[in-house]
Amino acid sequence: MSNPALIANSDSLREAFGKTLSSLGDEFPNVVVLDADIAGGTGVHHFRKSHPERMLQFGIAEQNMMAAAGGLAATGLIPIVTTFAVFCLRAVEQARLSIAYTRRNAKIVASHPGLDVGPDGGSAQALEDLAAFRAIPGMTVISPADPAEMSQATRAILEFEGPVYMRTGRSPSRRIFGDDHVFEIGKGQIVRDGMDVTIVACGVEVARALDAADLLAEEKISARVVNMATIKPIDDALLAKCAAETGCFVTAEDHNIHGGLGSAVAESLAQSTPCPIEFVGVRDQFGASGEPEELAQHYGLTAPFIAQAARDAIARKKKSRKKG
Amino acid sequence: MASTMRSVIEEAPPPAAQDLEKQLALAANFTRKHAIASIYHAGSGHPGGALSCADLLACLFGAELNFWPNAIDEPHRDRFVLSKGHAAPALYAVAAHYGFCDAKAALSLRKLNSKFQGHPHVLDLPWVETSTGSLGQGFSVALGMAMGLKLQQSKARVYAMLGDGELQEGEVWEAAMCAAHHRLDNLCVVIDYNKLQSDNLNSAIMRLEPLAAKWRAFDWAIAEIDGHDIPEILRTFRRAGATHGRPSVVIANTVKGKGVKYMENIPTWHGSVKLSREQAEDALRQLGARGDEIAELLNV
Incomplete structure (x- = not known):
């Protein structure tokens, strides 16, 4: 499964991750994969098939697995x-x-993030992981948007020296990028240009942000969409440029509005170019059972909500300019 | 199992054994004195559990570990992880005795800008194999090292020293199950079983017994020994090294505060305590230090 086009057409981010990791196994002979009895769920069953001798089973015991990764990294x-x-x-x-404290070259790849988990319900839906891992010094935090980007990001984290937390995803994922897409750790990209507002999104919310931009275009609102796959370190330069050019923001993430992408964007802009920001995400609540799209609708993460947040941000921008 | 490990016929000690045992006793004594001095200078620290593990540390650094100050990056070195990271003063002292760090510098324990933090940190001290201080994690990291070394066909061994209170962490039993499952016979856990933890006796806080039976049930090769008997410690490590197909655990019965009468078996001296000049001098005298040596250790 080394054909990038085939990987990019995987139906979910976890499948794209697992297939890519398997295809890179020979190129990165030092890679070992740690599993806690859910290889089928995380996508690494592909790696298990191609490189069974480098698949390490830890059983249902994640604390031991996480710390043992530090020890494995210490042996090279x-x-x-x-x-x-x-x-x-x-x-x-x-x-x-x-x-992280020991600065090990270990990668944590988490499937089933956010409401995207769906029917398993609130106990299974991590809406706090970006906040928790972002707060750890030296931890790079990544949430790719589609299978093509996931495939690129998988290579990027193996080439990168240092601890990384990366979200994949459970549910079918819409293709956003072509095979020529370039993912670089720490860089966001403008995936659709616009001048009235910038929507910064990550993960599953990038596709919804693009739909929101379509809705806004019908009202002659020109929305820019930025894919911010690296939440930490955040792309300060791109955010400052978008602030200068559009003057207001919406952030969109499948995560609590506290501590994730929205917070990272707000921290950056507060220090460079303060301007109105509206936050789309789960509003300090736990999730529930339901299909991912139903949940996104229920918790306010779909395109119409992003579009409304964009109108609100633009209104605040106009108001503050009048005052000015 | 204890019985099988104990049933191995004892080898005749090599000719230099008695000299080695004397050297190790001196190293353990230096470790205790230096740990007391550094805790005195720091104004805080954990003396009880540093004194209890000094003989075990001396045997590891002075005899058992294939680990040398001039080759701390050697891929096939044996690894030692102090999972009970709060015994850092003893680790720094024994390491100083064997040339891994400067003894005087180690007296800067717990001070701002010192590389000798309250708990060991690998980025400050490269001869420390991993950073510890959150109980249970050092064991898992040691397990990861043992797994990684086996995957890379290394013959190196990995030793992790755990406190007894530490065994109350759930992660310890995750690791115990995992090491046995993967047959990590290059991994040896040493338990500093001094029967006391921060607030009280283990038996009052959270009972550990039957401890040997727990490890036996997890399918580890076990030995129960006197953790202050240097010849017995050395013999046990030799046997642990010869265990095949199973990880080994040495349950070392020790005395918390060993060597300083007013600390022995008193939970208060677990830490983090401030030692007065008088208490430090008294402790050092009990450990056999004389006037000059006491002055040298305490008047830095």
Whole structure:
């Protein structure tokens, strides 16, 4: 499964991750994959098939797995810790001490983030992981938007030296990028240009942000959409440029509005170019059972909500300019 | 199992064994004195559990570990992880004795800009294998090292020292199950079983017994020894090294505060305590230090 086009057409981010990792296995002989009895769920069953001798089973015991990754990295291997995002939260302190504080070259790849988990319900939907891992010094935090980007990001984190937390995704994912898409850690991209407002999104929300831009275009509102796959370190330069050119923002993420992409964008803009920001995300609540699209609608994450947030941001911008 | 490990016929000690045992006793004594001095200078720290593990540390650094100050990056070195990271003063002292760091510098324990933090940190001290201080994690990291070394066909061994209170962490039993499942016979856990933890006796806080039976049930090779008997410690490590197909655990019965009468078996001296000049001098005298040596350690 080394054909990038085939990988990019995978139906979900976790499948794209698993297939890419498998295809890179020979090129990166130091990679070992750590699993806690959910290889089929995280996508690494592809790696297990291609490189069974480098698949390490830890059983349903994520704390031990996370800290052991630090030890594996200390012997020169590149451990990839794989589990659901919500179970990464269970082992945040192990990631903090035994991976980040020790500056190990270990990667944590979390499937099943956010409401995108769907029917498993609130207990399984990690809406806090970006905040938790972003707060750990030296931790790079990534949430790619589509299978093509996931495939590129998988290579990028293996080439990158240092601890990384990366979200994949459970549900079918819409193709956004072509095979020529270039992912670079720490860089966002303008995926649709516009001048009235900038919508900064990550993960599943990028597709919804593009739909919102279509809705806004019908009202002659020109919305810029930025794919911010790296939440930390955030692309300060791109945000400042968008602030100068559009003057207001919407952030959109499948995560609590506290501590994730929206917070990262607000922190950056507060220090460079303060301007109105509206936050689309889960409003300090837990999730619930339902299909991902139903949940996105229920919690206010779909395109109409992003579009409304954009109108609100533009209104605030106009108001503040009048005052000015 | 204890019985099988104990049933191995004892080898005749090599000719230099008695000299080695004397050297290790001196190293353990230096470790205790230096740990007391550094905790005195720091104004805080954990003396009880530093004194209890000094003989075990001396045997590891002075005899068992294939780990040398001039080759701390050697890929096939043996690894030691102090999972009970709060015994850092003893680790720094024994490491100083064997040339991994400067003894005088280690007296800067717990001070701003010191590389000798309250708990060991690998980015400050490259001879420390991993940063510890959150109980349970050092064991898992050691397990990861043992797994990584085996995957890379290394013959190196990994030792992790755990406190007894530390065994109350759930992660410890995750790691115990995992190491046995993966047959990590290059991994040896040493338990500093001094029977006390921060607030009280283990038995009052959260019972550990039957401890040997727990490890046996997890399918580890076990040995129960006197953690202050240097010849017995050395023999046990040799046998642990010969175990095949299973990880080994050494349950070392120790005395918390060993060597300083007013600390022995008193939970208060777990830490983090401030030692007065008089208390520090008294402790050093009990450990056999004389006037000059006491002055040298305390008047830095």
